[in-house]
Amino acid sequence: MTSVAIEACHLVKDFGEVRAVDDVSFSVPRGTVLGMLGPNGAGKTTTVRMMTTLTTPTSGRASVAGHDVTTEPDAVRRSMGLTGQAATVDELLTGRENLRLIGDLYGLPPARVRSRAAEMLERFSLSDAGDRVVKKYSGGMRRRLDLAASLIAAPPVLFLDEPTTGLDPRSRVELWEVLRGLVEEGKTLLLTTQYLEEADHLADDIVVIDHGRIIAQGTPLQLKDQSGRASIVVTVSRADDLLEAERLIRAEVAEVHLDVADRQFTAPAEGLSAITRIAEVFQGAGIELDDIGLKRPSLDDVFLHLTGHRAEDPTTDAEELSA
Amino acid sequence: MSSIPTPTTDATTRAADAQAHAEQPLSTDSGSSFLRQVRALIRRNLTHTKRQPEMLTDVTIQPVMFVVLFAYVFGGSINIPGGSYREWLLPGIMAQTMAFSSFIVAIGLNNDLDKGIIDRFRSLPIRRAGVLIARSVSSIIHSSIGVVVMSLTGLVVGWRIHEGVPKALLGYALLLLFGFAMIWIGIYVGSSLGSVEAVNGVMFSTMFPITFLANTFAPTQGMPSVIRHIAEWNPLSSLVQAMRENWGNTGALPPSAAWPLQHAVPVSIAWSLLIAVVMAPLAIRAFNRRTSQ
Numbered sequence: 001m002t003s004v005a006i007e008a009c010h011l012v013k014d015f016g017e018v019r020a021v022d023d024v025s026f027s028v029p030r031g032t033v034l035g036m037l038g039p040n041g042a043g044k045t046t047t048v049r050m051m052t053t054l055t056t057p058t059s060g061r062a063s064v065a066g067h068d069v070t071t072e073p074d075a076v077r078r079s080m081g082l083t084g085q086a087a088t089v090d091e092l093l094t095g096r097e098n099l100r101l102i103g104d105l106y107g108l109p110p111a112r113v114r115s116r117a118a119e120m121l122e123r124f125s126l127s128d129a130g131d132r133v134v135k136k137y138s139g140g141m142r143r144r145l146d147l148a149a150s151l152i153a154a155p156p157v158l159f160l161d162e163p164t165t166g167l168d169p170r171s172r173v174e175l176w177e178v179l180r181g182l183v184e185e186g187k188t189l190l191l192t193t194q195y196l197e198e199a200d201h202l203a204d205d206i207v208v209i210d211h212g213r214i215i216a217q218g219t220p221l222q223l224k225d226q227s228g229r230a231s232i233v234v235t236v237s238r239a240d241d242l243l244e245a246e247r248l249i250r251a252e253v254a255e256v257h258l259d260v261a262d263r264q265f266t267a268p269a270e271g272l273s274a275i276t277r278i279a280e281v282f283q284g285a286g287i288e289l290d291d292i293g294l295k296r297p298s299l300d301d302v303f304l305h306l307t308g309h310r311a312e313d314p315t316t317d318a319e320e321l322s323a
Numbered sequence: 324m325s326s327i328p329t330p331t332t333d334a335t336t337r338a339a340d341a342q343a344h345a346e347q348p349l350s351t352d353s354g355s356s357f358l359r360q361v362r363a364l365i366r367r368n369l370t371h372t373k374r375q376p377e378m379l380t381d382v383t384i385q386p387v388m389f390v391v392l393f394a395y396v397f398g399g400s401i402n403i404p405g406g407s408y409r410e411w412l413l414p415g416i417m418a419q420t421m422a423f424s425s426f427i428v429a430i431g432l433n434n435d436l437d438k439g440i441i442d443r444f445r446s447l448p449i450r451r452a453g454v455l456i457a458r459s460v461s462s463i464i465h466s467s468i469g470v471v472v473m474s475l476t477g478l479v480v481g482w483r484i485h486e487g488v489p490k491a492l493l494g495y496a497l498l499l500l501f502g503f504a505m506i507w508i509g510i511y512v513g514s515s516l517g518s519v520e521a522v523n524g525v526m527f528s529t530m531f532p533i534t535f536l537a538n539t540f541a542p543t544q545g546m547p548s549v550i551r552h553i554a555e556w557n558p559l560s561s562l563v564q565a566m567r568e569n570w571g572n573t574g575a576l577p578p579s580a581a582w583p584l585q586h587a588v589p590v591s592i593a594w595s596l597l598i599a600v601v602m603a604p605l606a607i608r609a610f611n612r613r614t615s616q
């Protein structure tokens with residue numbers, strides 16, 4: 001076995017006139033997570049569908065666990081699990097019946113199907129709901145069942161297409177925990193997401209995709225560095241000091257952004273030395289600070305920087321999460 | 324699955340870790356697997372029917388309603404030379420019910436395609452044909468429930484089979500053969516149309532006229548000549564005529580009846596085979612096209 005679990009080489013997919021995926025290449029080492037980040041219509045699902053043998057590439061080639069997706073589709077299907085963008089569990093079956101169906105289709109021995117189904121229900125906290133029909137499940141439970149179904153035959157590679165879209169913040173964090181657990185077991189994950197912080201949290205490497213093209217690639221840290229300067233954020237303790245503080249800080253740096261409500265200044269900073277210098281200035285003037293720190297650009301900023309437009313990011317969710 | 328979770332922070336150690344665990348997919352038994360797959364899929368489809376018994380109205384309440392409606396409401400004004408209208412009517416309603424089995428296939432398949440269930444199946448190491456075979460078999464089971472309900476209702480309203488067992492069975496066999504042919508139409512329509520609503524619309528507006536423009540509910544002799552011609556060449560009519568002959572539910576056929584009705588049994592077999600032979604490749608192509616986008 002090679003150390004590369006998933007590989008795409010110059011993948012292209014045309015739908016008539018529309019080029020949905022345009023020359024996409026990446027490789028995912030075994031046991032790591034690749035986050036594929038992009039807004040609606042970027043080509044994430046189409047890429048996943050090519051990697052999981054659901055649609056054939058117009059050109060280019062891809063492999064999963066060393067098997068080519070076009071010439072050895074069955075071997076690919078045996079080595080991966082797919083959790084699609086919409087939870088594709090059967091609403092009229094119970095959770096357990098869903099898992100058993102998938103286990104039977106994989107051709108696992110019948111006794112094994114039963115024990116694996118019970119094991120998976122347990123693991124994804126669905127034991128109590130296992131014999132209820134899925135129609136009565138919550139969105140989070142459906143997602144977990146979907147994931148459980150993809151894992152029933154213990155494939156080493158998992159594809160997850162927007163696994164947390166539509167989940168409330170708590171269920172999302174729970175699912176993140178589950179995914180981290182899988183990685184610790186040694187599974188290789190490719191997950192697509194529109195949530196910048198999700199890629200930041202889970203992925204070892206990120207490809208940013210827009211209009212079918214990869215526009216940036218690297219670790220979360222590298223991507224943040226790419227989008228340029230960090231900034232220094234200062235919060236003064238007393239609102240009375242604001243004006244004096246602004247005068248002082250303007251003497252040091254050219255471009256200051258003042259947020260009166262939060263008693264906060266933001267200014268571009270070259271590095272840590274800027275923090276010390278500004279801290280000294282304030283100390284000299286007797287202005288008390290609540291906080292001073294360096295802020296690296298978020299992936300949101302990265303996206304804005306790379307594409308010139310914001311990712312359609314549900315910021316409200318992100319805020320709720322950190323609250 | 325008993326890998327020990329190792330707390331790691333960094334991707335490289337994890338990769339090395341993964342190498343060490345080298346988790347392999349669980350081994351599978353490939354010998355009997357195709358049959359098992361089909362069986363599992365049929366079980367799934369039947370569970371749907373069990374959980375949604377209202378799915379069965381099209382083969383239970385609806386045909387019973389037709390029997391009552393035609394036998395008691397319109398029946399009085401329809402005269403069957405040399406036979407009773409109720410006996411004559413029953414094969415017609417059974418054939419209509421069987422024609423609607425294409426409806427059931429189309430709706431079920433379209434629903435699965437629409438909800439991404441078929442994609443999930445296709446991401447598994449199974450043969451695609453299994454999905455279609457399972458769909459067909461479940462639909463035949465579904466329609467057979469209807470045939471049993473119809474036969475029992477028939478017995479209640481006075482329908483009887485007057486011929487021996489072999490001929491009786493031949494009548495049912497012709498009905499099932501026709502059902503298999505209709506399945507391909509169902510697969511074709513279910514794969515070609517974009518939504519369940521569209522399937523409903525198309526099937527209703529085609530199947531209803533087709534099942535009425537035949538000898539199902541009224542003898543063709545009384546129809547205007549163009550209509551009569553169409554009705555007598557309708558594949559459904561030769562099936563119904565063949566069932567009536569084999570069950571002894573008909574009087575003598577008028578000499579003016581069209582050729583297909585004069586040779587109802589072989590023509591009915593030929594129609595069913597022809598429909599299957601023409602529609603199967605179209606249906607498979609539509610299904611493959613739909614699922615390879």
Ligand SMILES: Nc1ncnc2c1ncn2[C@@H]1O[C@H](COP(=O)(O)OP(=O)(O)OP(=O)(O)O)[C@@H](O)[C@H]1O
Binds near residue numbers: 038039040045
């Ligand atoms: N079957 C298809 N036929 C025609 N065009 C398609 C098809 N599937 C996708 N496309 C087009 O390809 C492009 C990429 O779509 P894709 O679904 O891969 O995007 P995505 O990144 O998954 O978006 P989302 O975040 O909304 O799920 C879009 O412009 C879409 O309209």
Ligand SMILES: [Mg+2]
Binds near residue numbers: 044
């Ligand atoms: Mg998508």
